[in-house]
Amino acid sequence: MPHVEILFRNALIFDGSGKKPIKGNVGVSDDRITFVQPNKKKNQVSSEMEFDLEGLALAPGFIDAHTHDDYAVFDTHKIYPKLTQGVTTIVAGNCGISLPPLDLNGTIPVPPMNLLGDSGIYRFPSMKSYRDALVKNHHAVNMVYLIGHSALRIKVMKDINRVATSDETIMMHNLLAQALDEGASGLSTGLFYPPNKAANENEVIGVASAMRNKRGIYTTHMRDEGDDVLKSIEESVSTASKAGVPLLISHHKCTGQQNWGKTRETLKVLEGNSNAPPLNFDVYPYTAGSTVLHEDQVSEETRIMVTWSQSHPERTGQELSKIAEEWGVSCKEAAVRLKPAGAIYFQMHEEDVRRLLKSDIAIIGSDGIPEDEHPHPRLWGTFPRIIGHYARDLGLLSMTEAIHKMTGLPAQVFGLRWRGKIAPNYFADLVIFDPDLIIDKADYQNPKLPSEGINSVWVNGRETLKAEKIVNADAGYFLKADFAG
Ligand SMILES: [Zn+2]
Known part of the structure; x- marks a missing residue:
């Protein structure tokens, strides 16, 4: 027997x-x-x-394809929101933001690097040092790690507000190659954010080409998710194909009222891209995004909620418009006064979110930010929301399809062998x-x-x-x- x-x-x-x-x-x-x-x-x-x-x-345990749990994973209680959703594997190091290979000597990192936590957390000069520390500490869920382009730029460049020289690009390329040898699974960019913004396509290709010959995946928080989202998709696809690497577009969305409905066009491009390297995107099931608070992202039409504020912690969880009204200032001015801070931006349309969730190339990533005082609910609810609300209650997709996008498909996207399936x-x-x-x-x-x-x-x-x-x-x-x- x-x-x-x-x-x-x-x-x-x-x-x-x-x-x-x-x-x-x-x-x-x-x-x-x-x-x-x-x-x-x-x-x-x-x-x-x-x-x-x-x-x-x-x-199979769910794979959270997009997290910022880089430091949270050291503390099991901070991983509790993941476990209570059925998540057993997390991918960290997203949006250009990663702990290794940076040692900032206890200084507070520039936004958005501070999304991961405060001073003292950037103390891993190499992928190996991060991995060794994590393995020694033990961790409750499986970890897949990406190296952030912003982290590489801060490490290598004195001035991050310009494009890298060819010597600097080679240094970043070599640092990524070393990190891949030491356990990293790919490169992420956050071209939307200041530390990464000045990088042009050639710089990214120069760094990402360290992953040529099936050595890693390229993930990108694109330069633009609003008016120029199509242009940014074109740039991402071009970068990945010139570097010869698979592409994962991070938390795909179309932001700003004037861009609602544009997922019809973005999906046509993304799904029609059949002969290039593999292409997927991750998505979360909410119409609001969340990141650091910045006055440039403040507009009249977008409702904004404060997730944390260092200068005015008592304003956490409040609406920016209400705070501005009480202070008798504009919303932009209120944002400046609240900084450094984080925010939830109500900037997408439900129809777009649904269209993306249904796509055959979509995988699920929460993009939750575990350090936030009053986080976006995606940190705690993403996976059960898709299965319970979108699959079972609304019938937008079947439970089988929903689960595939959280298990078998992301395992394939990230090259996770013997994961994501119930089979011998x-x-x-x-x-x-x-x-x-x-x-x-x-x-x-x-x-x-x-x-x-x-x-x-x-x-x-x-x-x-x-x-x-x-x-x-x-x-x-x-x-x-x-x-x-
Ligand atoms: Zn991002």
Whole structure:
């Protein structure tokens, strides 16, 4: 009689591949799935632990394709919002912002580098030093890491307000190559933000070409997500194809009322791009974005909510227009006074969000900012919101499709071998949830609420979250993209 350590019986199994779920049993030994068996086959299996999942669904653990958990991952409590959504793998180092290879000697980093936290966190001079520190510390979920172009620029360039010289570009290229050898999975840019803005396409190609020959993925927070979003997509596709690397467009959106509806055009370009290197985008299920507060992003038409403020912490969670009114100043002036600060910008249209969520090349990334006092609810609600609200309640897509965009597809996009699927030999990253109850609870007023309907979460074969409680905090592995296999 075959023997396994853990046996899940009678589960509705979404295997992550995009195929319809089946009712069956799954065996796990050590950190791997050993077998998947439909219920109609009645093979006897012995086990040390058994769970009857009648009425519950079993899926691969969700992969959060876009996070800023670079420093939060050291503290299990800050990863709790991820675990309570069923997330077992996070991708960090996004939007040009990464901790390695920077050592800032305790100084406070320039925005948006300060999204990750305050002074003292930039103390990892290499990918290896970051990885070693994390592995030594232990971490609750699996980590995939990208190196940020802004971090490279700050490390190499005295003046980040100009394009890099060819010598500086070569230095960044070599630093990225070294980081890839030491465990990084790709390069991210944040061309929208000041530390990265002055880089032109040639500079990015020069750096990104370190990933040629299937060594990593290029992700980009594009130069423009509003009026010039199409131009920015063209630049991103051109950069990736000239560098010879796969492309992931970060948190794709069309911002500003005059650009609502433009996803019809952006999707035509993105989905029609079939003969270039692989192309995907990540998206979160909300019509508001969130980043640092900057007066240049303040306009009459956009509702803005303050997520944190160093100079006026008492204003956290309030609307910018209300603060401006009380102070008797313009919204732009109020933003200047609140800085350094973070904000939620209500700048997208629901129809665009839905169109993007449905796309076959979309994967799911929360873009949550764990350090924010009053965070955007995407930090706590993204994954259950898509499954519960958009798939089950609205029928925008099927639960099977939704889960594929959080598991099998992102595993493929990031070259994560033996992840994202329920099949023999795959790593046992698993989430058990009630398909009738799963739903997000966090909203803009109360953003720190765990989702409902997640029964338990397993990372590499170890139960990590049980009935909303963390029971293990050290089961995560450090993962590296492998596109060669
Ligand atoms: Zn971003």
